[in-house]
Amino acid sequence: MHNTEYRKYNVDDFDPAQFYDHHDNLDGCGPDEEKVHQLLEANQLQDALKVSLLSPPLGHQEQALKDNSTLLVAHVLHYSLKSSDLVSIQEIIDNQLSIDEADILMKYIYKAMQLSSESSTCQSLLTWHSLLVAKFGHGAIVRVLAGRQRL
DSSP states (O other): OOOTTTOOGGGGGGGGGGGGOOSSTTTTSSSHHHHHHHHHHHHHHEEEEHHHHHSOOTTSSHHHHHHHHHHHHHHHHEEEHHSSOHHHHHHHHHHOOOOOHHHHHHHHHHHHHHHOOOHHHHHHHHHHHHHOOOOOOOHHHHHHHHHOOOO
């Protein structure tokens, strides 16, 4: 008699008619756009940046959600450079960002460079990139490029 213990899969679970996409419920994923815009209107750049970095949609298959989150963060970064000077932005990076938040921000920067075609937005993204590299070193770049979770 043959050993059949290797047959642990139920083939009915893989029926395409019974497929359930567990990513259909996207509530709570990505930054809260409404709150970020309220903070930007109140000129609270540090808080807007913090809120925009909360719950990045790294594990989701929904590319539109990832792109919208990326464009929102790019808007926050571009707006912060227009409304304040580099010294205050350097203080935000030095005092407010943890290394994990900096890595998430770097992922957003690379994805925003891919999505954006405006030269002024790309210029502000490159400014933020250089400030992050100055603070966190080249390890931030390596962690983003070597990371498995993408935006």
